[in-house]
Amino acid sequence: MEATSSNLDVFAATLSEAAKADRNILVVTSDSRGSGRLTPFVAAVPEQIVEVGIAEQNLVGISAGLAAAGKKVFAVSPACFLTARALEQIKNDVCYSDRPVKVVGISAGVSYGALGSTHHSLHDFAALRAIHNITIVAPADNFETREAVQAALRMSKPIYLRFGKKVMPHLPRLASRFELGLASLIRSGNDLSFLASGETVAPALEAAELLAAEGIDCRVLSFHTIKPLDEAAVLKAASETGCLITVEEHSVSGGLGEACASLLLQHGQPVRFQIVGFPDEYTMTGSQAELFRHYGISGSGLAQSARRLRTNKSE
Amino acid sequence: MDPFLTVQQLKRKSIQYRKTVLSIIRHGGAGHTGGSLSSIDILNTLYNRILRLSPATFQGANRDRFVQSKGHSVEALYTVLADRGFFPQSELETLNGFGSHFIGHPTRHVNGVEQNTGALGHGMSFAVGSALAAKLDRKDFRVFALLGDGELAEGSNWEAAMTAGHYRLDNLVVIVDRNGLQITGPTEEVVQLEPLHLKFEAFGFAVCECDGNSIPELLANLESVPFAAGQPSLLLAKTRKGCGVSFMENSVRWHHRVPSDQEFEQAIQELEKAEALLV
Numbered sequence: 274m275e276a277t278s279s280n281l282d283v284f285a286a287t288l289s290e291a292a293k294a295d296r297n298i299l300v301v302t303s304d305s306r307g308s309g310r311l312t313p314f315v316a317a318v319p320e321q322i323v324e325v326g327i328a329e330q331n332l333v334g335i336s337a338g339l340a341a342a343g344k345k346v347f348a349v350s351p352a353c354f355l356t357a358r359a360l361e362q363i364k365n366d367v368c369y370s371d372r373p374v375k376v377v378g379i380s381a382g383v384s385y386g387a388l389g390s391t392h393h394s395l396h397d398f399a400a401l402r403a404i405h406n407i408t409i410v411a412p413a414d415n416f417e418t419r420e421a422v423q424a425a426l427r428m429s430k431p432i433y434l435r436f437g438k439k440v441m442p443h444l445p446r447l448a449s450r451f452e453l454g455l456a457s458l459i460r461s462g463n464d465l466s467f468l469a470s471g472e473t474v475a476p477a478l479e480a481a482e483l484l485a486a487e488g489i490d491c492r493v494l495s496f497h498t499i500k501p502l503d504e505a506a507v508l509k510a511a512s513e514t515g516c517l518i519t520v521e522e523h524s525v526s527g528g529l530g531e532a533c534a535s536l537l538l539q540h541g542q543p544v545r546f547q548i549v550g551f552p553d554e555y556t557m558t559g560s561q562a563e564l565f566r567h568y569g570i571s572g573s574g575l576a577q578s579a580r581r582l583r584t585n586k587s588e
Numbered sequence: 589m590d591p592f593l594t595v596q597q598l599k600r601k602s603i604q605y606r607k608t609v610l611s612i613i614r615h616g617g618a619g620h621t622g623g624s625l626s627s628i629d630i631l632n633t634l635y636n637r638i639l640r641l642s643p644a645t646f647q648g649a650n651r652d653r654f655v656q657s658k659g660h661s662v663e664a665l666y667t668v669l670a671d672r673g674f675f676p677q678s679e680l681e682t683l684n685g686f687g688s689h690f691i692g693h694p695t696r697h698v699n700g701v702e703q704n705t706g707a708l709g710h711g712m713s714f715a716v717g718s719a720l721a722a723k724l725d726r727k728d729f730r731v732f733a734l735l736g737d738g739e740l741a742e743g744s745n746w747e748a749a750m751t752a753g754h755y756r757l758d759n760l761v762v763i764v765d766r767n768g769l770q771i772t773g774p775t776e777e778v779v780q781l782e783p784l785h786l787k788f789e790a791f792g793f794a795v796c797e798c799d800g801n802s803i804p805e806l807l808a809n810l811e812s813v814p815f816a817a818g819q820p821s822l823l824l825a826k827t828r829k830g831c832g833v834s835f836m837e838n839s840v841r842w843h844h845r846v847p848s849d850q851e852f853e854q855a856i857q858e859l860e861k862a863e864a865l866l867v
Contacts, residue, residue: 299724323720326754331713331747338717338731341703343649344724361707362744366714370696370704 277443280418280436281379285310287422288347292318298345299323303332309349309379329354333362337372345426352378352394352435360400367431368406375425381435382471382522386560395551398499399527401433408453409499411435411471414444417497420451437472437522439561444474444495454498456506462490465579466510469520470496470529476565477520479572484579491579499529507533511544516582518547520570525550545582549575593636596866598803601671602632603863606832607856608667608680614852616683618692622842624664626767626800626827627734631668633806634732643674646700650729653718655702657711658736658765659693666690666698674700709742711735712762716752719760730813732761738770740781746791753792758814761821762793765800767829771843784824793822800825833858
């Protein structure tokens, strides 16, 4: 089996390769080249990194100015700071002004684990979903990461890429095609659907395998693109499986789950539905793996949610 | 090729621009009167004599860039852009109208506008990014940013200033419309900004000061950028808010007040009197 890496490492490697062939590709960082795994990028194309210091607002503003002058800019900074402190720059300088900056949130979600809530980004989908003119992408594995970076390079519109730093397994794919805005089918099944994103797709697949042993056949979809939402895939999963569980490394407020809930409700689609994510509480402390387990974002936790939802369904 | 305008012709334009600013604000029912009148001489000098920029070259990779960080003084920018032929003068009449692109802060929907601004403290970072791109590509275009003084309280400006100094961006020219007033009152009473000269110098800028409502002084300074090789330039343009109309000058009240019919007539009369004195 092919060795795997973190999505962050794959992002940096993919970008380094592309940058060698295109001197217009730039990375702008806020003292974050190390945490962005960009040391090889700097070694490969030292002229193509711009350091702005620990100043996220400036990072995004400068990136917009560089993009306006024709550069293909990846603004790389921890997701927690980038999408909170620099939200106004993302909103105005990038999205409203239509500057094709690739905003890259690294060590996203609860990747920073025990560093605590200051370093968690559980708000970024919600904040960015409410802003016009930005695509929001959270790849599930190395394949989706590579494809997403290449898609971002081809785009002339703002995009947010969100990466964690956990080594991710290769996920099976029922189709090799990757397209922003179209969910990827990871496992087929008609008893229940897991609609997951980013690093939560792997535990969703684990849950599906546990449930398969009990005769429950689950569909697993990777919603790598949070916005625009693949509405057809959500509605199809609802009508064909009747039971949906959304999973995300994000607050239950304003993320993938609520996007799906809104869609389903407005379509009058009858469905059993549960949002799994981080509840509105002072987040428990611990590593990413411990937090995932605590909040039910694990194979066994999600399998348990599925059993409960299905039981309710048959009542 | 654009005609070369003399100082006298520029002075006449400033008066005409002031009349247009007041007229469109009155017609549009809203606008930032004081700041538009304080900054109009700066915009006049830039667009008519300094910027290597015209409607024909606006999409060109080597054009000079101008970013108006103090986006609320947009009526001054619209007035100058219309005069320079970026769009028909008649479009100014749609200011603040439903569906109009001519709204209370600049957007790229208006031909000639470089970047959407309005939230304060954004323009300098954008300008730094574009100036940096010129350096990376060894292009010789320059980037000018116009900031208000009140907006210097935004910390993002100082992040941008630090970067401009660090990268020695001598193709960057930041102009501060130093009229000394913001919506609440005198800037130094709201939160002390001074000593701005020393602050910008400490951040790596070469700093000059001038009367920002004097065309000859603006020309002398802006024609001599960069003020020092290897350093970004900062021009502290000491202006008078509401400049050109006696009862609007240095008055906080006129930050965003719309002139009544009587005030408008009086202002136009004053400006026409000043114009008549220009031989």
